Structures are given as structure tokens and as C-alpha cells.
Amino acid sequence: DMPALLEALRSDPSYRRRKLLGAGGLLGLTAAVFMGLLFDEARSERRQKAACEQAGQEIFVDWNDETQATLARGFAETELSYAGDSWERTREVMDDYAQRWAQTRTAMCLGRPTAAGTEATPGRGEQDRQDIADCLEQRREGFAGLIAAWSKLDTNTVV
Structure with missing residues (x-):
């Protein structure tokens, strides 16, 4: 069966x-x-x-050892008594700016909030990230422009 x-x-x-x-x-x-x-x-x-x-690390294309050596020579060539001190203060400020820019750019790319408050607004995440990236790029270009201007120093521009 x-x-x-x-x-x-x-x-x-x-x-x-x-x-x-x-x-x-x-x-x-x-x-x-x-x-x-x-x-x-x-x-x-x-x-x-x-x-x-x-x-x-993009900012370090502009702010690197070679650039710093060139600017240090430019400050020294003014032969002003305070040129060395001015260069050291300038270098410290520029180093700090470049480091903070790099940290902010990396954190923004990873979608992490930063000390500068660059986290995206809820509901606008991708647009905010693009706005922040555009702002950072403008600031990097301004930073590069400042470096270019300082490569043509004279006694009137070193303080």
C-alpha cells in the first residue's frame, strides 16, 4: 500500500x-x-x-617643507631685525591652520562632526556636506593665495 x-x-x-x-x-x-x-x-x-x-592631506600640497623653506628665506632676505620672529609666528599660525583644515576636511568626508561644528543639518546631509566641502576648498585656495603673496615679500609686508 x-x-x-x-x-x-x-x-x-x-x-x-x-x-x-x-x-x-x-x-x-x-x-x-x-x-x-x-x-x-x-x-x-x-x-x-x-x-x-x-x-x-590636500592642503599639504601647498604647505610643505619646501614652501616653508622658501618663505623662511624670503622673510630673512628682508634683513629686518624682527623677520625671524615674524616668520616663526607666521609658521606656527599657518601650521595650526593647515592641521585644523586637514582634520576638518577628513572628518567632513567621513561624515563625522568636528570641533568646528561642521556636521550636517538633519534632512540636508548631502547638501550640507557639499556646502562644507566647497567652503573648505575656497579656504584652501585662499591659504594658497596667501602663501603665493608671501613668496614676494619686501620690508613693507613683514610685521
Whole structure:
């Protein structure tokens, strides 16, 4: 009779084994897909962080050891008695500005609030981030312009 045959087939150990192997395989596949997604997300986050850190370093294209040496010579060439002190104060202010700019640019790119309050307004996140990025770029250009102006020093511009 048919019900007895079906029962006999269900109680066959190879049938149970295939069923368990199938379930185990499905579970393994699900776990592998999940781990792959986690790995991909972590890799994407690492790439984003590296890109943001690189964006934060943009200001150091303009403010670097070579630029500082050139400006130090320019201050010294004025032969003013206070030129050395003026250069040291200027360098400290410029160093501080460049560091804060870099930190703010990196934090903004990563979507983190900063001490300067550059977090996005709720509901306007992407637009605020773009506005902040534009502002930071304008400030970096102004910073580069100041460096360019100081590369043409004379006794009237050193205070």
C-alpha cells in the first residue's frame, strides 16, 4: 500500500542524510554570502577612510617643507631685525591652520562632526556636506593665495 511505501522511504537513512546535507549546504551557503557581504562592507569602509584621509592631506600640497623653506628665506632676505620672529609666528599660525583644515576636511568626508561644528543639518546631509566641502576648498585656495603673496615679500609686508 502507498502510505506504507512512503513511510518506508522516509525512514531510509540515505534520504535523511541527503536532507540534512541539503539543509547544511544551504546554511553554509547563506553563511558564506553573509560573510562576503560583511567583508565587502569592511573593504568599502577602508577605501572610504583612505580616500577621506587623502582629501584631508590636500592642503599639504601647498604647505610643505619646501614652501616653508622658501618663505623662511624670503622673510630673512628682508634683513629686518624682527623677520625671524615674524616668520616663526607666521609658521606656527599657518601650521595650526593647515592641521585644523586637514582634520576638518577628513572628518567632513567621513561624515563625522568636528570641533568646528561642521556636521550636517538633519534632512540636508548631502547638501550640507557639499556646502562644507566647497567652503573648505575656497579656504584652501585662499591659504594658497596667501602663501603665493608671501613668496614676494619686501620690508613693507613683514610685521
